Amino acid sequence: MNNSLSQKTTGMFRFIGLGFLEAPINLIQGKETKKNLSLILKKIVAPLVSFIFFIGVWQTGSQYLYNKEADYRIEKARQEQGDEAALLMKNCIQSGDVSCQPNTLPSPAQVKVSFFKLLEDHRLISQDKKAFKEKTAALNAQRKSEGKSIITYTGRPSFVDQIITSIKTVFAGFLLAIFIAVPIGIIIGLSETLRDSFNWLIQIFKPVSPVVWLLLVFMIVKTLTKDSDSDSSFIISFISVGLCSMWATLVNTTMGVSTVDQDFINVAKVLRLGSFQKIFKVILPSSLPLIFTGLRITLSVAWMVLIAIELLAQSPGLGSFVWEEFQNGANDSNSKIIVAMFIIGIIGFLLDRIMLAVQNVVSFNKNAGN
Amino acid sequence: MKFKLLTICLIALNLSFYSCGEKEAKKIAETKPSGSENTSATKLLEVEKPQLTFGFIKLTDMAPLAIAKEKGFFEDEGLFVSVEAQSNWKNILDRVIDGQLDGSHMLAGQPIAAGAGFGRQAELVTPFSMDLNGNGITVSNDVWAKMKPHIPSDTDGKPIHPIKAESLKPVIDSYKSSGKAFKMGMVFPVSTHNYEIRYWLASAGIHPGMYTRDNIQGQINAEVLLSVTPPPQMPATLEAGTIYGYCVGEPWNQQAVFKGIGVPITTNYDIWKNNPEKVFVMTKKFVEENPNTAIAVTKALIRAGKWLDTPGNREEAVKILSMPQYVGADEVVLANSMTGTFEFEKGDKRSMPDFNVFYRYNATYPFYSDGVWFLTQMRRWGQIPESKPTDWYDSKIKEIYRPDIWKKAASILVEEGHIPMTDIPETDGYKPETTDFIDGKNFDGKKPIAYINSFKIGNKD
DSSP, rough: OOOHHHHHHHHHHTTTOOOGGGGHHHHHHSSSHHHHHHHHHHIIIHHHHHHHHEEEEEEEEHHHHHHHHHHHHHHHHHHHHOHHHHHHHHHHHHTTOGGGGGOOOOHHHHHHHHHHHHHHHHHEEEEEHHHHHHHHEEEEHHHTTTOOOOOOOOSOOOOHHHHHHHHHHHHHHHHHHHHHHHHHHHHHHOOOOHHHHHHHHHHHHHHHOOHHHHHHHHHHHHHTTTTOSSSSSHHHHHHHHHHHHHHHHHHHHHHHHTOOOOOHHHHHHHHHOHHHIIIIIIHHHHHHHHHHHHHHHHHHHHHHHHHHHHHHHTOSSHHHHHHHHHHHHHTTTHHHHHHHHHHHHHHHHHHHHHHHHHHHEEEEEETOOO | OHHHHHHHHHHHHHHHHHHHHHHHHHHHHHHOOOHHHHHHHHOOOOSSSOEEEEEEEESGGGHHHHHHHHTHHHHTTTTTTEEEEEEOOOHHHHHHHHHSSSSEEEEEEEHHHHHHSSSSSSOEEEEEEEOBBOOOEEEEHHHHHHHHHSSSSSSOBBBBBSSGGGGTTTHHHHHHHHTOOEEEEEOOOSSSHHHHHHHHHTTTOOOOOOOOOOOTTTTTTTTTEEEEGGGGGGGHHTTTTTEEEEEEEETTTHHHHHHTTTTEEHHHHHHHOOOOEEEEEEEHHHHHOHHHHHHHHHHHHHHHHHHHHHHTTTHHHHHHHHHHHTTOOOHHHHHHHHTEEEEOTTTTTEEESSSSBGGGGGTOOOOOOHHHHHHHHHHHHSSOOOOOOHHHHHHHHHHHBBBHHHHHHHHHHHHHTTTTTGGGGOOOOOOOOOBBBBBBOOOOOHHHHHHHOOOOSSSOO
């Protein structure tokens, strides 16, 4: 029984894309020591080594850039104001004074500090939010009884809030992409004539840059939401994300539907299935692996274009966080940007794993798409 | 497609409900006094719209907004205000006109241009002038090195200020002879910066280029090509070599010194002493629908301006502005210009007590004459393509500048004891004529045509 349970857990780990945890679990349970040790070496130690290597390269790189910029500043001070100023500049840089710090690629340590600073910041903002809620509770109760809209928090969103907003935007955009691309893909996939007639459209719109989509959506939504006080930036950004990212799903769905094995179609014919039944029982299931490959690409594209779109649409989220920090140009801005970069990367990776897991659940062919 | 339509329908539905509710609420508000408790000495107005969103660009002159929020002046008026950084001036203008922002920190020229026929047209009003001065012109290190031999210096070997554009002329000529166009950045076609850098260049006989009805690039006959770059990106654009200099507000001139990528050479205090810089703008529609809210906002902003010019408060202001949601630059950078000094070349820090004025000299009062100056410059450079009669200037500016709102707000503040009676100027809205310009020209807001005709470069009427 114990054995079947462990098999289940390892199966699940593999399922959600954490297959590398299988080996240490087996090892702890004392199974196939030699094989599992080599697996650990391959799946855990090697990535760890590469991680340390990465940090090392980053550290030396940032150190090199720091020194280069510092030397340049000292040299410039010497040329323009003499040796005394150069010495002053040197001392100033060594003392860690903010006013003369070289502004370049931050080191891993600086990024770590910024990360914790952002978490601390989130804690403070949450407290502030709570205080605001208490402060306005009486007023809001009164406004509610008078039928007015309630007063909402007026402070800025924290880093964590912005991550959540970004995920919401991507998710809404992704759903939009599914609702547009999958049905259209199936319809186009079923008929060669339609495929031929719409191909040009897909080929032309597919490579259009996110910025242009945003402007297009902006033009339309702006007119539609005219004379309203609502903030349309969320609507604009999620629709743009959806439109940018749906093409992979559309193309893959079309391809999946059009390349269904002729045998299956023949079977459907023999069984005299209706067209709806044919689509849902035969065509859709057998094209699912390709559709899901498309959806995975769509999700990663959605996450990728999000930053550019949020930045332009002024929609709160990671994109505007990165942009604001870039504009701030403060001493710790660069390291905050790098923190955001890692967060974006990690979330993108997790989203992809989730899609992989879903794909494994719904598709027949368990090996596809990995 | 279906989904999209559905969303739009849902939104539309929501909105119609929402706006009905709003009207209902207004009626109630008119009949019932607001019962919320108020601890400070302020007289609470019947505010029609307590939840507001204001926009700003990351510049130190947005300070009145940050201070009014952080010091609780907005809340004293029963206002709950969010302030949001925006990416550029065009965006701000669009969002205010479209109603996504209830009001905003704006370039003084923006509401004027929107009313006078250049760029997007809308009815905007200015009840509050945010500050005086606060801009600078910065050039790249390379240009500075080539300029320096042409600048007269004092006995200590330091350059004599104000530095005039004459010393830039040889550099432009040398760029021209090597076949390169001399490019400089400013922040917006109707920004103070555009008019200031043009004024500065033209006062030395350098042609900054003209606008016409069909060509709104503003580069016709230009010896210096001026182009638009959003303020916070100026240092980066200069560093990348896309432009050789720029005119921008703080902290982006000081940032250039700190990062060692450029040298500020002059400030707009030297170009026009105590010139108006940013204004607070709302739409005419908003002010008409929410008259008390407009007065309450102006009250809070006047208090913030006064707080900023109260000696000893600037250090705290710098701390507030350096928060990432406001300007976000390092405190040392902000402190440089906000605390009465301005650093030109690295190490050449000079005292400039009037570099950022938020309250003194009636800085918050929206003077018609200040607005007229912008109209004259728009005409001079061709943004207003046709000749206008003198009374057009007067009637146009009275549509946009609204000292009546300011006066109402200020007189309530006097009643409450927040400001003395003497802080309300006795004026018809026109400042007395002045020659406080870098070229010593005489400006009288009541004689705009004569002023326009007094320039060597530019349109004449």
